[in-house]
Amino acid sequence: MASRTRTIRTDYLARVEGEGAMRVRIAGGRVQDVQLNIYEPPRFFEAFLRGRAFTEAPDITARICGICPVAYQMSSVQAMEQICGVEVGGQLRALRRLLYCGEWIESHALHVFMLHAPDFLGYESAIELARDNPGLVAKALELKKAGNQVMTVVGGREVHPINVRVGGWYRAPRRRELAPLVEKLERAREIALEAVGIVAGFDFPDYEQDYELVALDEPGEYPIDRGRIVSSRGLDIAVSDYDEHFVEEHVPWSNALHSRIVGRGSYLCGPLARFALAADRLSPLALEAAREAGLEPGERNPFRSIVVRSVELVYAADEALRLIAGYEEPDAPSVELEPRAGVGYGCTEAPRGILYHRYELDDDGTILSAKIVPPTSQNQRSIEEDLRGVVERSLDLPDDRLALLCEQAIRNYDPCISCATHFLTLEVERT
Amino acid sequence: MAERLEGALPAGVELQAREGEPTALIDAWDGADAVWVVDAVSSEAEAGTVHRLDASERSLPETLFRASTHHVGLADAIELARALGRLPARTIVYGIEGASFDVGEELSPAVGEAVERVARAVREEVVECTRGR
Numbered sequence: 001m002a003s004r005t006r007t008i009r010t011d012y013l014a015r016v017e018g019e020g021a022m023r024v025r026i027a028g029g030r031v032q033d034v035q036l037n038i039y040e041p042p043r044f045f046e047a048f049l050r051g052r053a054f055t056e057a058p059d060i061t062a063r064i065c066g067i068c069p070v071a072y073q074m075s076s077v078q079a080m081e082q083i084c085g086v087e088v089g090g091q092l093r094a095l096r097r098l099l100y101c102g103e104w105i106e107s108h109a110l111h112v113f114m115l116h117a118p119d120f121l122g123y124e125s126a127i128e129l130a131r132d133n134p135g136l137v138a139k140a141l142e143l144k145k146a147g148n149q150v151m152t153v154v155g156g157r158e159v160h161p162i163n164v165r166v167g168g169w170y171r172a173p174r175r176r177e178l179a180p181l182v183e184k185l186e187r188a189r190e191i192a193l194e195a196v197g198i199v200a201g202f203d204f205p206d207y208e209q210d211y212e213l214v215a216l217d218e219p220g221e222y223p224i225d226r227g228r229i230v231s232s233r234g235l236d237i238a239v240s241d242y243d244e245h246f247v248e249e250h251v252p253w254s255n256a257l258h259s260r261i262v263g264r265g266s267y268l269c270g271p272l273a274r275f276a277l278a279a280d281r282l283s284p285l286a287l288e289a290a291r292e293a294g295l296e297p298g299e300r301n302p303f304r305s306i307v308v309r310s311v312e313l314v315y316a317a318d319e320a321l322r323l324i325a326g327y328e329e330p331d332a333p334s335v336e337l338e339p340r341a342g343v344g345y346g347c348t349e350a351p352r353g354i355l356y357h358r359y360e361l362d363d364d365g366t367i368l369s370a371k372i373v374p375p376t377s378q379n380q381r382s383i384e385e386d387l388r389g390v391v392e393r394s395l396d397l398p399d400d401r402l403a404l405l406c407e408q409a410i411r412n413y414d415p416c417i418s419c420a421t422h423f424l425t426l427e428v429e430r431t
Numbered sequence: 432m433a434e435r436l437e438g439a440l441p442a443g444v445e446l447q448a449r450e451g452e453p454t455a456l457i458d459a460w461d462g463a464d465a466v467w468v469v470d471a472v473s474s475e476a477e478a479g480t481v482h483r484l485d486a487s488e489r490s491l492p493e494t495l496f497r498a499s500t501h502h503v504g505l506a507d508a509i510e511l512a513r514a515l516g517r518l519p520a521r522t523i524v525y526g527i528e529g530a531s532f533d534v535g536e537e538l539s540p541a542v543g544e545a546v547e548r549v550a551r552a553v554r555e556e557v558v559e560c561t562r563g564r
Contacts, residue, residue, distance in 0.1 A: 110503065130511050159452045
């Protein structure tokens, strides 16, 4: 084995969002090179935003992704409202968090059951899984549907919500409109609890990495819609200081930019990071489910992210129910605001990690510049480091099984390649 | 498409404009004997090209319906429905080849004409299917 080059490549990576490829080169029994190639063409959304009105940002950026449009809307409105000097609080904010719970449920349900579980259960796809275990897939669809329904009632549509605006909402839902969601979310919570038990029983590859974990931090709340940016190695900054601490770099083998923390390097955002940094702020039911699943805040095995995602499903359903129970119809659906010249920053927790936006406006609210850093860009270095680590521990596997293990390692991140470019094909080269 | 067919379909036939969350289609099809699904496709054929596929017995070709921003595309939704025993006995899919998928673009003349043609074809098929019921 050590005498030849071994190349493992996957030209089209299934069950990830968007398109990309992966290449691993092994020589002399060691991993020489790991590259995640993202070949979906860059999407130029940042340039497209220049010259548009500040009020258009939530609707334009929502189009970047069909899985996490709410994340784009929430990060953009936060930035615009900062520039305008208003804070959207009370029930208007509660509705935003509720909408976000809908998106987490939709996105996590899809990833846990349809995209990631087949890896652990030995199926090529959710369709094969559905043939053998229709009951499980039917429950997954029911869970996802609960998320869709939250999105429809609060956001006006199940994909690309149309009710979000800078300053609040076009229309605030009536209490009686939210009421039918309760039964569906209670059922979703039951399914999610069951899911935690199922996925906790999967066989997980023995792999850990000492990541710097990055998530939002808001006192008393599990991170979703706002907060400071904190890390497991002491970072604690306002969102407006993001650009001083994080940089993006172009790498020749990818259309997506790679992020790193200045002076340190790779980091990880998303479910593992949120859980590590804020598990104590989960709802009691979700925290109990995590304990029963054997999860500790020190969890560093990326393959167990599927368990954390399932715990977050319990939390999202629980949190949505709490928000609905406490909902009071606001006097007005939005707060008055006037544009002014300035720079604003937004950062919220998309299902797969923090999503950073920065905008500069002129005094009539025209967007002069925009910067968007999606979670998949931020996680790319960690994905490559995981691939290197996973391959080094599994060099004895034949190429086809090694390729599958690499794909599984990539899916740990629920990578959204369309957002990051910005993603997959697998190539392993052995010498 | 839905606007073209509004009011033009026989009684008992439900018209739905969907927003592209494919797994939600499985619920939407529950209880239906037959469905016609119309979607845009991008397969590098000439803009306005119409593909008519019978998915009742066979899977859709991946090259036409794989692309999706939702991980699960129309072809996957149909196969999931089939695996779950929830695919209507008759499932016809029309794909209209798009010209441009940029945000905010109007339909190109070739695609606009194809929409009219598919609307007529769907209406005729639905009328034929419901005749005598």
